[in-house]
Amino acid sequence: MTAGTAGTVEAGAGGTEDTRTRLLATALRLFTEHGVEGTSLQMIADALGVTKAAVYYHFKAKSEIAEAVAEPALRELDVVIDEAAAKRRHGAQVDHLLAGFVDVVVRHRRLLALFSSDPGIARAVEASLHGEQDLESRLMGILLGPDPDAGDVVTAHVALAGIGLAGGAPAMTELDDDTLRRHLLEVGRRLLRRPRPPRLA
Amino acid sequence: MTAGTAGTVEAGAGGTEDTRTRLLATALRLFTEHGVEGTSLQMIADALGVTKAAVYYHFKAKSEIAEAVAEPALRELDVVIDEAAAKRRHGAQVDHLLAGFVDVVVRHRRLLALFSSDPGIARAVEASLHGEQDLESRLMGILLGPDPDAGDVVTAHVALAGIGLAGGAPAMTELDDDTLRRHLLEVGRRLLRRPRPPRLA
Numbered sequence: 001m002t003a004g005t006a007g008t009v010e011a012g013a014g015g016t017e018d019t020r021t022r023l024l025a026t027a028l029r030l031f032t033e034h035g036v037e038g039t040s041l042q043m044i045a046d047a048l049g050v051t052k053a054a055v056y057y058h059f060k061a062k063s064e065i066a067e068a069v070a071e072p073a074l075r076e077l078d079v080v081i082d083e084a085a086a087k088r089r090h091g092a093q094v095d096h097l098l099a100g101f102v103d104v105v106v107r108h109r110r111l112l113a114l115f116s117s118d119p120g121i122a123r124a125v126e127a128s129l130h131g132e133q134d135l136e137s138r139l140m141g142i143l144l145g146p147d148p149d150a151g152d153v154v155t156a157h158v159a160l161a162g163i164g165l166a167g168g169a170p171a172m173t174e175l176d177d178d179t180l181r182r183h184l185l186e187v188g189r190r191l192l193r194r195p196r197p198p199r200l201a
Numbered sequence: 202m203t204a205g206t207a208g209t210v211e212a213g214a215g216g217t218e219d220t221r222t223r224l225l226a227t228a229l230r231l232f233t234e235h236g237v238e239g240t241s242l243q244m245i246a247d248a249l250g251v252t253k254a255a256v257y258y259h260f261k262a263k264s265e266i267a268e269a270v271a272e273p274a275l276r277e278l279d280v281v282i283d284e285a286a287a288k289r290r291h292g293a294q295v296d297h298l299l300a301g302f303v304d305v306v307v308r309h310r311r312l313l314a315l316f317s318s319d320p321g322i323a324r325a326v327e328a329s330l331h332g333e334q335d336l337e338s339r340l341m342g343i344l345l346g347p348d349p350d351a352g353d354v355v356t357a358h359v360a361l362a363g364i365g366l367a368g369g370a371p372a373m374t375e376l377d378d379d380t381l382r383r384h385l386l387e388v389g390r391r392l393l394r395r396p397r398p399p400r401l402a
Contacts, residue, residue: 122323140372150376154384157370158392162363169358171341175351183355191359191392 020058020068023048027065032110036066036118066124070115073108074128074135080104081138090145091194097142098188101160105167106181112168143192159191221259221269224249228266233311237267237319267325271316274309275329275336281305282339291346292395298343299389302361306368307382313369344393360392 026047030039041062045052059065080100087093105112114121129136143156163184166172172180189196227248231240242263246253260266281301288294306313315322330337344357364385367373373381390397 150380151384151387153372154367154376154381155388157367157372158360158363158385158388160363161366161370162359162361165362165366166355166358169362171354171358175355179351180355183352184359186352187356187359187392191388 019048019050019054023055023058024065024069028069028110028114031066031069031114031118031121036062036114036121041065063124066121067128070111070121070125070128073104073111074125074133076104076107077101077135077139078133081135081142084142085138093142094145094192095194095197097139098159098192098194099185101139102163102167102181102184102188105164105184106177109167109172109177109180112164113170113173115168155191159188162191163188220249220251220255224256224259225266225270229270229311229315232267232270232315232319232322237263237315237322242266264325267322268329271312271322271326271329274305274312275326275334277305277308278302278336278340279334282336282343285343286339294343295346295393296395296398298340299360299393299395300386302340303364303368303382303385303389306365306385307378310368310373310378310381313365314371314374316369356392360389363392364389 023044027039027044030043030047033039034043039062041055041059042052044065045055048055059068077100080097080103084093084097084100087096111121115125139160140153140156143159144152148156167180167184175183188194224245228240228245231244231248234240235244240263242256242260243253245266246256249256260269278301281298281304285294285298285301288297312322316326340361341357344360345353349357368381368385376384389395
């Protein structure tokens with residue numbers, strides 16, 4: 001590949017977005033294999049078959065890539081929180097939040113596995129969780145409802161931290177997505193004392 | 202303080218051990234305030250009122266201090282695991298492990314708070330957890346018993362990760378040790394389906 005590739009890849013409708021998406025998928029794979037620290041921008045460029053200049057076109061630094069890798073999960077969580085907050089009853093809010101949270105965890109389990117083992121990603125995710133949108137406070141606000149006691153606060157923290165971390169634990173790689181989702185949901189319901197939903201006919 | 206202090210502090214029966222203990226307590230406090238990355242060996246020396254040489258006498262690098270700060274908690278966990286493994290019935294093993302794990306978490310909640318927010322400490326603890334003694338496998342081995350299914354594996358991971366992380370969460374600083382211990386234990390029992398122990402008369 002020559003330096004001209006950067007221009008080529010960016011050209012055409014959707015080209016830039018495609019490169020960005022491919023870049024993030026490749027970065028996540030390399031981060032998983034080598035850690036964030038052990039992955040260079042050059043390695044990402046090589047794996048994509050583009051120049052380092054093409055990578056720089058999208059991201060100025062590796063930390064920006066780490067943040068961007070985590071972003072889709074956080075954006076999905078943001079949507080789940082909004083949807084949950086829009087429900088009328090508190091029980092329905094908790095049920096929606098729990099199911100949505102478990103979905104996001106399972107869908108992004110590779111990212112979470114990385115989160116547990118790599119400070120680079122962990123820092124990026126933590127910054128976003130406590131950033132502008134303050135996802136963590138909003139999650140807790142819904143789980144805890146209007147008048148929580150100390151036991152509720154402890155339970156909600158154990159549930160979110162436990163489900164999030166367990167979802168990315170190495171031992172979970174043996175379970176397929178559906179099995180992991182079902183069990184995380186069941187554990188979450190037991191913790192938060194939520195009933196199973198009625199089976200659809 | 203002059204360079205001679207290093208020799209003085211080391212002198213006398215128990216002097217070295219005392220300095221080491223004080224050094225670790227001071228390091229933990231500074232790590233909590235400034236993060237591991239934001240704390241220099243010089244800052245630790247200054248806070249202790251000793252020379253940097255005195256600090257170097259005990260630890261060659263900051264990463265060694267981070268590991269040593271985490272060591273007492275891991276050693277206590279090691280003891281709890283051995284004690285639990287020595288029980289005859291599986292239920293009694295799980296009960297002992299859960300209570301002991303919660304005790305360690307509460308006793309070292311400042312360290313855990315640091316763990317959640319600082320990659321330096323997280324790395325040191327992770328290395329020890331998966332190191333020679335492989336504390337994590339032994340913990341899981343006891344919790345899971347001889348014939349676990351996927352649900353048991355998910356539950357045990359949610360319980361350990363959740364209790365460990367929640368214990369150090371910023372929101373928990375409002376709770377005193379006894380309250381935190383009681384609620385973590387209650388959540389753990391609910392998760393692992395263990396009965397409350399009978400009240401002692």
